Amino acid sequence: MSLLEIFDPKAAPRPVGIDLGTTNSLVARVRDDKPQVIADCNGARLLPSAVHYDARGAVIVGTPALLLAAEHPRETIVSVKRFMGRGADDAETKRLGTYDFAAPTTPEEAKSVRFKIHDKVVSPVEVSAEILKALRLLAEDELRTVGGVVITVPAYFDDAQRQATKDAGRLAGLDVLRLLNEPTAAALAYGLEKQQNGLFAVYDLGGGTFDVTILLLDNGVFQVKSTGGDSALGGDDMDRALASRFLVEMGAPEGDHGLVRLALDAARQVKHGLTDHDEVEIELPIVGGATKKIVVTRADFDAMIAPIIARTGVACRRALRDAGVKPEELDGVILVGGSTRVPAVRAYVEKLFGKAPLGDINPDEVVALGAAIQADILAGENAHAGEVLLLDVLPLSLGIETMGGVAEKILPRNTTIPAGARQVFTTYADNQTGFDLHIVQGERELAADCRSLARFVLKGIPRMPAGLARLEVTFRVDADGLLSVTAKETTTGVEQHVEVVPSYGLSDEEVETMLLSALDNGEEDFEKRRLIEARVEAEQVLAATKKALAADADLLSDDEKARVSTAITDLEGAVAGDRTAAITTRTEALDDATHAWAGRRMDRAVARAIEGKNLSDVEKDVAEAAGVDAHVEAHASMTRPS
Amino acid sequence: MADPFETLGVDPRFDLDLRALEQRHRDLSKALHPDRYSGAPAQERRLSLGRAIDVNEAFRVLRDPIRRAEALLRRGGAKVGETVEPAAPPALLMEIMEVREELSDAARAKDLPSILRLGAAMTARQEATLKKLAQAFADAATEPGKISDALPILGELRYVRRFLDEVSALEEELSP
Numbered sequence: 001m002s003l004l005e006i007f008d009p010k011a012a013p014r015p016v017g018i019d020l021g022t023t024n025s026l027v028a029r030v031r032d033d034k035p036q037v038i039a040d041c042n043g044a045r046l047l048p049s050a051v052h053y054d055a056r057g058a059v060i061v062g063t064p065a066l067l068l069a070a071e072h073p074r075e076t077i078v079s080v081k082r083f084m085g086r087g088a089d090d091a092e093t094k095r096l097g098t099y100d101f102a103a104p105t106t107p108e109e110a111k112s113v114r115f116k117i118h119d120k121v122v123s124p125v126e127v128s129a130e131i132l133k134a135l136r137l138l139a140e141d142e143l144r145t146v147g148g149v150v151i152t153v154p155a156y157f158d159d160a161q162r163q164a165t166k167d168a169g170r171l172a173g174l175d176v177l178r179l180l181n182e183p184t185a186a187a188l189a190y191g192l193e194k195q196q197n198g199l200f201a202v203y204d205l206g207g208g209t210f211d212v213t214i215l216l217l218d219n220g221v222f223q224v225k226s227t228g229g230d231s232a233l234g235g236d237d238m239d240r241a242l243a244s245r246f247l248v249e250m251g252a253p254e255g256d257h258g259l260v261r262l263a264l265d266a267a268r269q270v271k272h273g274l275t276d277h278d279e280v281e282i283e284l285p286i287v288g289g290a291t292k293k294i295v296v297t298r299a300d301f302d303a304m305i306a307p308i309i310a311r312t313g314v315a316c317r318r319a320l321r322d323a324g325v326k327p328e329e330l331d332g333v334i335l336v337g338g339s340t341r342v343p344a345v346r347a348y349v350e351k352l353f354g355k356a357p358l359g360d361i362n363p364d365e366v367v368a369l370g371a372a373i374q375a376d377i378l379a380g381e382n383a384h385a386g387e388v389l390l391l392d393v394l395p396l397s398l399g400i401e402t403m404g405g406v407a408e409k410i411l412p413r414n415t416t417i418p419a420g421a422r423q424v425f426t427t428y429a430d431n432q433t434g435f436d437l438h439i440v441q442g443e444r445e446l447a448a449d450c451r452s453l454a455r456f457v458l459k460g461i462p463r464m465p466a467g468l469a470r471l472e473v474t475f476r477v478d479a480d481g482l483l484s485v486t487a488k489e490t491t492t493g494v495e496q497h498v499e500v501v502p503s504y505g506l507s508d509e510e511v512e513t514m515l516l517s518a519l520d521n522g523e524e525d526f527e528k529r530r531l532i533e534a535r536v537e538a539e540q541v542l543a544a545t546k547k548a549l550a551a552d553a554d555l556l557s558d559d560e561k562a563r564v565s566t567a568i569t570d571l572e573g574a575v576a577g578d579r580t581a582a583i584t585t586r587t588e589a590l591d592d593a594t595h596a597w598a599g600r601r602m603d604r605a606v607a608r609a610i611e612g613k614n615l616s617d618v619e620k621d622v623a624e625a626a627g628v629d630a631h632v633e634a635h636a637s638m639t640r641p642s
Numbered sequence: 643m644a645d646p647f648e649t650l651g652v653d654p655r656f657d658l659d660l661r662a663l664e665q666r667h668r669d670l671s672k673a674l675h676p677d678r679y680s681g682a683p684a685q686e687r688r689l690s691l692g693r694a695i696d697v698n699e700a701f702r703v704l705r706d707p708i709r710r711a712e713a714l715l716r717r718g719g720a721k722v723g724e725t726v727e728p729a730a731p732p733a734l735l736m737e738i739m740e741v742r743e744e745l746s747d748a749a750r751a752k753d754l755p756s757i758l759r760l761g762a763a764m765t766a767r768q769e770a771t772l773k774k775l776a777q778a779f780a781d782a783a784t785e786p787g788k789i790s791d792a793l794p795i796l797g798e799l800r801y802v803r804r805f806l807d808e809v810s811a812l813e814e815e816l817s818p
Contacts, residue, residue: 605673
């Protein structure tokens with residue numbers, strides 16, 4: 001930290017947590033060990049997730065955008081989260097809504113919904129990035145510089161939806177440290193405050209998504225046992241159910257975007273009113289200019305939304321079954337999301353789990369608070385950093401399409417992440433040099449019924465008779481729940497480079513191009529930004545290395561110690577200058593100088609975790625090693641398959 | 643893949659204390675999870691990701707009796723996998739075929755109580771098979787040559803497991 005302060009004492013980047021919600025979004029930070037939501041200059045803590053594009057190309061976000069929604073239903077995007085990672089012909093795209101969509105002209109374009117606004121085409125990622133930018137500005141007002149960011153996503157988001165969220169973060173110019181599942185974030189905020197161990201269910205019904213998570217809190221470890229949900233189910237659906245009735249009462253013709261918007265807004269008002277009242281009266285315009293008063297009772301509303309709430313029960317029962325937990329074994333049920341304010345939802349949850357839910361943290365804010373805590377921990381600044389760990393799971397099974405279109409599961413749902421799997425394939429024709437691989441996500445038996453994530457073409461297989469090539473494909477799911485795939489051909493002994501082409505998500509180049517076009521001063525701003533980013537990374541690496549030196553310098557040989565300290569000095573010199581390339585190169589040099597040492601430090605951490613069982617061995621090995629590399633070699637052979 | 647017992651630092655035996663195993667997994671996760679290396683140099687972050695994946699995978703293997711048995715057999719030098727293991731005895735096949743028929747009748751009739759009854763009976767059978775398997779591995783610990791005695795019991799466990807998987811799929815399908 002001291003180094004950063006030399007650059008600009010006022011602008012040490014601060015980590016923040018962002019809840020990018022369907023209806024509202026929030027940004028929070030940790031201050032004096034307490035998470036808190038950052039309010040805007042009017043004291044508002046919730047930023048409506050609404051983005052308006054005006055005729056002159058300006059972008060308006062938040063409450064002012066929401067106010068324009070009724071008048072400009074097609075130019076104002078609300079609930080964009082429901083479209084993240086969705087294809088052009090997804091069912092979600094075709095539901096009761098007010099938007100025009102651009103018809104895809106290529107299969108590539110069909111993979112993502114695109115809104116047609118004026119003469120522009122805008123993707124959900126770009127719309128979300130506008131919301132994130134507004135939150136960034138809000139946070140910068142208070143913190144001056146925003147550092148690493150944790151963005152929450154519904155636990156039940158699939159890989160495409162997660163990738164889209166991360167891309168939106170990058171597009172908003174944020175350093176996304178982590179995507180965090182919303183229920184886990186809520187549990188973190190809740191658990192740290194209450195200091196309670198036990199088994200919990202988190203029931204999270206938001207504006208457009210539903211999640212349920214069963215997790216175990218054990219002395220700072222938040223271990224998710226199972227998760228389930230529906231990434232297209234929420235308060236919006238309650239609004240739609242009510243709005244459909246209003247539209248009938250109004251005699252509205254089909255396809256009138258303005259009236260649909262009006263009915264949806266009226267429905268939301270009525271829904272909110274019914275939380276505290278048994279009936280609500282509303283005046284609706286009817287075709288021809290007159291108005292009509294309609295009374296909606298809570299009983300009417302409850303009956304209308306009963307099928308929606310019942311859908312949450314299916315996911316809850318499955319999550320309990322997957323976790324091997326009976327409702328009576330739960331120590332508590334945590335409610336998250338604005339839609340859990342609906343009395344019928346609370347009653348349903350209580351009946352389902354057999355206990356009254358805990359709701360003493362504001363259900364609108366708890367997710368952002370948890371995200372702020374996790375950001376603080378990841379930035380290494382939190383008092384709990386050493387004791388808290390979130391162990392999350394893969395929400396939906398990952399599989400590959402095999403012969404006959406069957407989806408073969410390679411990683412089942414609820415596998416703890418990070419996770420990996422390896423699969424070996426062979427060629428079926430002589431001299432075959434390529435191989436198609438279709439990766440899907442979901443629980444259905446046929447690949448066609450699952451979400452198609454990516455089609456990879458493995459190229460560069462050496463020519464040989466059928467069945468001889470051995471293609472080893474490695475799937476890795478990182479702690480964000482994001483999948484990456486690498487492949488190699490192993491028969492020839494040489495590790496062949498195999499080309500993998502992802503079919504969705506933005507490449508670094510695409511993000512760069514989009515950022516460039518969004519910045520006023522193009523190149524110049526962009527260079528400045530790259531310099532700042534390189535510096536931030538260098539500072540992090542320097543801080544981490546110094547921390548490691550303080551703890552584990554004894555695991556370095558004298559030669560290595562000299563190399564590391566030279567690399568540190570070099571990097572510090574580069575950081576003080578303003579040449580991005582020099583900073584990047586020297587960060588890499590420090591990375592190289594510490595690589596072998598990092599392995600040894602991890603061995604030591606493991607030995608300590610195994611309570612001294614191998615501790616003395618490891619330390620003795622290191623002390624005796626004539627060359628430290630000999631120790632590494634010995635360890636490697638020990639862990640090789642026997 | 644590395645030996646899961648070594649990855650988790652536990653004794654290679656079948657009757658593991660699953661609670662202690664879970665605790666060990668949590669302790670190792672605390673040491674290796676990528677969250678612990680946020681801000682570290684890139685290669686170190688990759689290393690931690692790889693090792694956390696190994697720990698999670700080893701835990702997944704050892705938690706599951708079938709995969710745990712396979713890992714023990716591999717350590718003992720036996721070949722595992724359904725295509726190389728000895729074929730199941732006809733008596734077992736007959737028995738499984740009969741209960742399967744009962745199960746598909748119950749499924750066709752959407753008769754959940756019968757499905758649950760068949761499931762409960764098979765769960766009891768699973769317990770007994772697991773005990774036999776534990777005994778076989780305990781015997782092999784003193785007489786390594788006997789390790790292949792565990793193979794037919796493992797085969798039996800596979801049939802039992804598949805049946806139970808079908809029961810839970812049906813249960814999920816037919817539950818209100």
